[in-house]
Amino acid sequence: MPLNTTAAPPFLAVLVRGLLAGLIAGLLAGAFAYVAGEPHVEAAIAIEEAATHAEPAAGAHDHEDALVGRSGQRGGLFLATGLFGAAMGGLLATAYVLLSRRRRGDDDGRSGLLLAGGALLGAVIVPFVKYPANPPAVGDPATINQRTVTYLLMVVLGLVAVWAGSLGYRSVGAQAPTWLRAAGATGGFLLVTAVSYVVMPSFQEVPADFPATLLWSFRLASLGTQVVLWTGIGLLFAALMHHERRRRAGTALPST
Amino acid sequence: MSSSASSQPVVHPAGSARLMWTALATVAVLTLLAYLVAFDQGAVSRSGMYLHELMHDGRHLLGVPCH
Numbered sequence: 001m002p003l004n005t006t007a008a009p010p011f012l013a014v015l016v017r018g019l020l021a022g023l024i025a026g027l028l029a030g031a032f033a034y035v036a037g038e039p040h041v042e043a044a045i046a047i048e049e050a051a052t053h054a055e056p057a058a059g060a061h062d063h064e065d066a067l068v069g070r071s072g073q074r075g076g077l078f079l080a081t082g083l084f085g086a087a088m089g090g091l092l093a094t095a096y097v098l099l100s101r102r103r104r105g106d107d108d109g110r111s112g113l114l115l116a117g118g119a120l121l122g123a124v125i126v127p128f129v130k131y132p133a134n135p136p137a138v139g140d141p142a143t144i145n146q147r148t149v150t151y152l153l154m155v156v157l158g159l160v161a162v163w164a165g166s167l168g169y170r171s172v173g174a175q176a177p178t179w180l181r182a183a184g185a186t187g188g189f190l191l192v193t194a195v196s197y198v199v200m201p202s203f204q205e206v207p208a209d210f211p212a213t214l215l216w217s218f219r220l221a222s223l224g225t226q227v228v229l230w231t232g233i234g235l236l237f238a239a240l241m242h243h244e245r246r247r248r249a250g251t252a253l254p255s256t
Numbered sequence: 257m258s259s260s261a262s263s264q265p266v267v268h269p270a271g272s273a274r275l276m277w278t279a280l281a282t283v284a285v286l287t288l289l290a291y292l293v294a295f296d297q298g299a300v301s302r303s304g305m306y307l308h309e310l311m312h313d314g315r316h317l318l319g320v321p322c323h
Contacts, residue, residue: 033317076311078314084293139321229318
């Protein structure tokens with residue numbers, strides 16, 4: 001018996017599942033970041049402190065008499081990824097409900113996964129390629145406001161690029177072969193991404209003596225953290241929604 | 257993505273306008289939460305720099321510009 005006769009679940013039921021999926025995925029991402037990223041953060045802070053001690057006026061912030069010690073910051077990593085994950089899961093759930101109003105029939109479980117994949121591509125990978133994550137000791141404090149604004153703008157443009165991709169997919173038409181629809185999606189996505197990359201300003205602020213291998217390892221760990229987060233949100237949200245659908249189908253149609 | 261021509265769009269039982277307002281409020285609250293983690297330096301949290309410092313490593317590893 002197909003499940004397409006059940007009514008859509010109420011917004012709150014979807015939201016709670018999104019928040020829960022996000023919280024768990026955030027803690028998983030925190031665990032990944034703790035193992036894969038923290039050693040690189042430590043190494044970068046050591047470089048930052050060496051530079052600060054050599055030239056105290058240049059120090060952006062001092063980690064020694066800081067409000068929160070290094071062990072507190074390592075623990076705070078889980079608070080940060082957990083809260084951020086919950087927020088992202090809730091936003092994904094909201095987008096899911098708003099888009100489900102245009103969906104035909106009931107969800108077969110792909111919508112949540114596609115949304116999470118779209119968010120990973122648009123809100124993480126597209127901005128990361130233009131503005132990769134920086135460890136401590138990299139980045140000029142004088143440009144932090146500019147870099148924050150351009151980063152946020154890049155997140156928005158990345159999501160617009162994904163939306164343009166879905167427009168490209170649909171504009172080709174349902175009768176067209178899959179490869180042609182995929183090509184339409186690629187074209188729409190690449191058009192917006194390429195224009196954004198050209199138009200948005202670049203920042204080259206890596207100190208000349210900062211170890212290239214450390215920078216690479218840190219950036220890989222940072223990207224991995226976001227990949228774990230969004231993969232986790234997608235899979236957990238889809239699983240929780242599947243469970244919810246089965247529960248609702250069970251109460252609506254006790255005969256099945 | 258869901259395909260284009262939807263014959264019977266699923267109408268939410270909650271009602272369109274109410275759902276839109278609930279969704280908007282939810283987005284606002286969750287954006288504020290993400291802002292607290294990623295960018296706030298005490299202006300919203302009223303905790304001084306404490307929360308900002310506490311979540312320092314998370315910000316770096318989530319890829320947000322930090323300093």
